[in-house]
Amino acid sequence: MTIQYFHKILIANRGEIACRVIRTARKLGIRTVAVYSDADKDALHVSMADEAIHIGAAPSRDSYLVYERVIEAAKKTGAEAIHPGYGFLSENAAFCKACKDNDIVFIGPPVGAIEAMGSKSAAKTIMEKAAVPLVPGYHGDDQSRDILKQAADEMGYPVLLKAVAGGGGKGMRQVWSEADFDEALEAAKRESLNAFGNEDMLVEKYLTQPxxxxxxxxxxxxxxxxxxxxxxxxxxxxxxxxxxxxxxxxxxxxxxxxxxxxxxxxxxxxxxxxxxxxxxxxxxxxxxxxxxxxxxxxxxxxxxxxxxxxxxxxxxxxxxxxxxxxxxxxxxxxxxxxxxxxxxxxxxxxxxxxxxxxxxxxxxxxxxxxxxxxxxxxxxxxxxxxxxxxxxxxxxxxxxxxxxxxxxxxxxxxxxxxxxxxxxxxxxxxxxxxxxxxxxxxxxxxxxxxxxxFRSRSADIEQAVALASLYLMLQQQQQAERNRANSTDANSPWFDASGWRLNEAPQHQFELQIQQQVIAVTAEQIGKGVNRRYRISANGNTTTVQGSLHNHQLKATLDGHQLSATVAEHQAGYSLYTQDSAVTFNLLQPDLGDTEDCAGAGGLAAPMNGTMVALLVEAGATVKKDDALLVMEAMKMEHTIRAPADGKVVEFYYQAGSLVDGGSELVNFEAVE
Structure with missing residues (x-):
C-alpha cells in the first residue's frame, strides 16, 4: 500500500480537507506536516498531523495565501510533496511553479493546466477548440465598462457577470436588467479583486432553469x-x-x-x-x-x-x-x-x-x-x-x-x-x-x-416546556446532591431542592423564554427519591413528568409518554433536541430594575464580525431607500448595507480596511419623516 516515492507530505490547507488528507496519508504510511495560522494553533488538523508549522497571522492573506511560507515549511520539514486541498493556493499557478522550482511535488495538475483554466475567458477559447459546447457569452480581453455592457445588452437580460479568475461564487453577480448593470459590475469586480487579485470579468447569458x-x-x-x-x-x-x-x-x-x-x-x-x-x-x-x-x-x-x-x-x-x-x-x-x-x-x-x-x-x-x-x-x-x-x-x-x-x-x-x-x-x-x-x-x-x-421545524410547545422544566428541575436536584456530598452538614436544609414551602405543596415558579414566547411555569414536586415527579403547569396546561438526566441525555415520561431528548447548555441559553424538533430556551432571571435600554437609535449595525471594504457614498449625502451605503466582507463573502429608508448619511463610524465587531453601529443615519 505504501507509496515509495513520498515519505512525507505537507498539507497547505486547513479544516476538514486537511484532516481528510492526513487520514489517507496515514493509511498509506506517509507522514504529514500541517501548517497553521494564529487562529488555528489548536485546530484538529494540527493535532492530527505528525508535525505542524506556524505560517502567520489569522487572516488568510497573512498565512495560508503566502505561498513562500508554505514552501519554506516544506523545505524545513523535508516534505517531498504538498497537497493544496481546495481553496487558498489550490489553483494558484505561481505556487505550483514555486513548488517545481524548489523540487517539491505539487499534488495537482501541472502549471500549464492551472494557467489555462485559471482564466475563464481563456478556458472557453480552449474548450471551443476542443469541441466542448459553450454558453453564449463574451470572454474577450477588452474589459472596459462599455464593452461589457454592450455584450450584456446584445445578449439580453438576465446575464451573469463572472470573475475571470474566480471560483466558489466569488466575483459573480446576476444582472436582471440594464438598470442594475453598473452596480453589479462594480460589486463583482471589487469582490474578485479582493479574493483573487484580478478584477477581469466575463459576461454570459444566464439560463433561467438549468x-x-x-x-x-x-x-x-x-x-x-x-x-x-x-x-x-x-x-x-x-x-x-x-x-x-x-x-x-x-x-x-x-x-x-x-x-x-x-x-x-x-x-x-x-x-x-x-x-x-x-x-x-x-x-x-x-x-x-x-x-x-x-x-x-x-x-x-x-x-x-x-x-x-x-x-x-x-x-x-x-x-x-x-x-x-x-x-x-x-x-x-x-x-x-x-x-x-x-x-x-x-x-x-x-x-x-x-x-x-x-x-x-x-x-x-x-x-x-x-x-x-x-x-x-x-x-x-x-x-x-x-x-x-x-x-x-x-x-x-x-x-x-x-x-x-x-x-x-x-x-x-x-x-x-x-x-x-x-x-x-x-x-x-x-x-x-x-x-x-x-x-x-x-x-x-x-x-x-x-x-x-424557510420555515421553522414544527415544535410542540407544550411538550418542549414540560421537557425544559423537567431538565431544570433535575439539573437543580443534581447540583444540590453534589453540594451535599461536599458538605460537612449533609442534612442542611439549604440542600433541599424540592421547592419546600410552609403548609403548602413544594413548588418552583419561574419564567421560560422559548420559541420567542415568555411562559410562566409552576413546577410542583410530588413524591421523593425514585418516585419523585413534577406537575408542570404552563399556559393553562398541566403535565405530569418524571425522568432522569445523564450528562446531556434526558429520559422523560410525560403523562405516560416515554421519550428521549438531548439538552445542551451554552452562552445563548439551552438547546433542546428531540427526534421531531430543536428549540432554544432560556431561564429568565427576575428583573430587579437594573436593566438598561441599550438599543441604539439612528444607526445601522454590522450584521456580523468583518472588515469594512468600501464606503459607497459620502458623509452628508442624501440617499433613497435601498441605496447601497457600504460594503463589508466576512468569511470570504461581501455584504452590502443599504439605506433602510429615504434619508441622510450623517457620519460613517468606520473607514475602509477597519475591522468591525458584529452589532457595532456603522452609520449615523437620519431618516426623512
Missing amino acids: RHVEIQVFCDQQGNAVYLFERDCSVQRRHQKVIEEAPAPGMTETLRSAMGEAAIRSAQAINYEGAGTVEFLLDSDGSFYFMEMNTRLQVEHPVTEMITGQDLVEWQLRVAAGEPLPASQQQLSISGHAFEARIYAEDPDNDFLPVTGTLSFLQPPASSDHVRVDTGVLQGDEVSVYYDPMIAKLIVWDETREKALQRLTQALKDYRIGGMTTNIDFLYNLASSKPFAEAELDTGFIEKHHPLI
Missing part, C-alpha cells in the same frame, strides 16, 4: 484519463452549493457518456494530470454547456467516492507519485446513491449571513457504512471571522435515491449543534420537501420553493 452537473475526471502522467461519473450540484445559494448528489437524477447512459467524454476532451486539451472537475450547465432539453474546470479536488468529492468505492485522495497521491490510474474506465461503475449536505455556521433567515461563535455543543450523527461526517472541528472550537464558516460535510449513501434521502433527513435530525445559529433546519426542510424528493432540480430551486424551505 441544472448544474459536473463530471469528476482523473488523468495520470502516462496519458490515461477516466471520468468517475457525475454529480448534480444544482441546489445552490449565492452560487454556492448546498446539497450535492451522485449520480444525477434522470441521467441517461447516453447523456452520461456524452458529458463524460466531453469532460475528458476538456482535460486532455490542457494536458491535465490528477483530479479535476468539469462543470456543465444542463438545460431542460438535454443540451449541456461547459461552464468551467476546477483544477483541484472539489468539496463534494465524497459523493463520488461513495458511489464508486474509490478513495480520490489516494488516487491523487498515487498519480502525483508517478503511478498509473488505479482503475480503467471499464473497471469503474456506479453503486447506489449518495448525498452531501454542507453544515454551515450561517443564518438562512438573514440572507445566509455567516455567524461566528463557539461550538459549545457538537453531536454529529453516528458514523456507519451509510453515514459519514467529514469535519475539521471539535466541540469547543471557535468559528471565526477569518475563514469559510463550513462546520462539516454530512455524506450519506444507500442503494437508491429514495433510501439515501431517508438517510439524509434522519441524519440531519440527529445532527445537534449548540451555541450558534446553523443551517441544519434549513437543510432538513430542503431535503424533506416534496419537490426535492421528486428531483425537480435546477439552480433556482431554493428561490422557487422558498415557503417550503
Whole structure:
C-alpha cells in the first residue's frame, strides 16, 4: 500500500480537507506536516498531523495565501510533496511553479493546466477548440465598462457577470436588467479583486432553469484519463452549493457518456494530470454547456467516492507519485446513491449571513457504512471571522435515491449543534420537501420553493416546556446532591431542592423564554427519591413528568409518554433536541430594575464580525431607500448595507480596511419623516 516515492507530505490547507488528507496519508504510511495560522494553533488538523508549522497571522492573506511560507515549511520539514486541498493556493499557478522550482511535488495538475483554466475567458477559447459546447457569452480581453455592457445588452437580460479568475461564487453577480448593470459590475469586480487579485470579468447569458452537473475526471502522467461519473450540484445559494448528489437524477447512459467524454476532451486539451472537475450547465432539453474546470479536488468529492468505492485522495497521491490510474474506465461503475449536505455556521433567515461563535455543543450523527461526517472541528472550537464558516460535510449513501434521502433527513435530525445559529433546519426542510424528493432540480430551486424551505421545524410547545422544566428541575436536584456530598452538614436544609414551602405543596415558579414566547411555569414536586415527579403547569396546561438526566441525555415520561431528548447548555441559553424538533430556551432571571435600554437609535449595525471594504457614498449625502451605503466582507463573502429608508448619511463610524465587531453601529443615519 505504501507509496515509495513520498515519505512525507505537507498539507497547505486547513479544516476538514486537511484532516481528510492526513487520514489517507496515514493509511498509506506517509507522514504529514500541517501548517497553521494564529487562529488555528489548536485546530484538529494540527493535532492530527505528525508535525505542524506556524505560517502567520489569522487572516488568510497573512498565512495560508503566502505561498513562500508554505514552501519554506516544506523545505524545513523535508516534505517531498504538498497537497493544496481546495481553496487558498489550490489553483494558484505561481505556487505550483514555486513548488517545481524548489523540487517539491505539487499534488495537482501541472502549471500549464492551472494557467489555462485559471482564466475563464481563456478556458472557453480552449474548450471551443476542443469541441466542448459553450454558453453564449463574451470572454474577450477588452474589459472596459462599455464593452461589457454592450455584450450584456446584445445578449439580453438576465446575464451573469463572472470573475475571470474566480471560483466558489466569488466575483459573480446576476444582472436582471440594464438598470442594475453598473452596480453589479462594480460589486463583482471589487469582490474578485479582493479574493483573487484580478478584477477581469466575463459576461454570459444566464439560463433561467438549468441544472448544474459536473463530471469528476482523473488523468495520470502516462496519458490515461477516466471520468468517475457525475454529480448534480444544482441546489445552490449565492452560487454556492448546498446539497450535492451522485449520480444525477434522470441521467441517461447516453447523456452520461456524452458529458463524460466531453469532460475528458476538456482535460486532455490542457494536458491535465490528477483530479479535476468539469462543470456543465444542463438545460431542460438535454443540451449541456461547459461552464468551467476546477483544477483541484472539489468539496463534494465524497459523493463520488461513495458511489464508486474509490478513495480520490489516494488516487491523487498515487498519480502525483508517478503511478498509473488505479482503475480503467471499464473497471469503474456506479453503486447506489449518495448525498452531501454542507453544515454551515450561517443564518438562512438573514440572507445566509455567516455567524461566528463557539461550538459549545457538537453531536454529529453516528458514523456507519451509510453515514459519514467529514469535519475539521471539535466541540469547543471557535468559528471565526477569518475563514469559510463550513462546520462539516454530512455524506450519506444507500442503494437508491429514495433510501439515501431517508438517510439524509434522519441524519440531519440527529445532527445537534449548540451555541450558534446553523443551517441544519434549513437543510432538513430542503431535503424533506416534496419537490426535492421528486428531483425537480435546477439552480433556482431554493428561490422557487422558498415557503417550503424557510420555515421553522414544527415544535410542540407544550411538550418542549414540560421537557425544559423537567431538565431544570433535575439539573437543580443534581447540583444540590453534589453540594451535599461536599458538605460537612449533609442534612442542611439549604440542600433541599424540592421547592419546600410552609403548609403548602413544594413548588418552583419561574419564567421560560422559548420559541420567542415568555411562559410562566409552576413546577410542583410530588413524591421523593425514585418516585419523585413534577406537575408542570404552563399556559393553562398541566403535565405530569418524571425522568432522569445523564450528562446531556434526558429520559422523560410525560403523562405516560416515554421519550428521549438531548439538552445542551451554552452562552445563548439551552438547546433542546428531540427526534421531531430543536428549540432554544432560556431561564429568565427576575428583573430587579437594573436593566438598561441599550438599543441604539439612528444607526445601522454590522450584521456580523468583518472588515469594512468600501464606503459607497459620502458623509452628508442624501440617499433613497435601498441605496447601497457600504460594503463589508466576512468569511470570504461581501455584504452590502443599504439605506433602510429615504434619508441622510450623517457620519460613517468606520473607514475602509477597519475591522468591525458584529452589532457595532456603522452609520449615523437620519431618516426623512
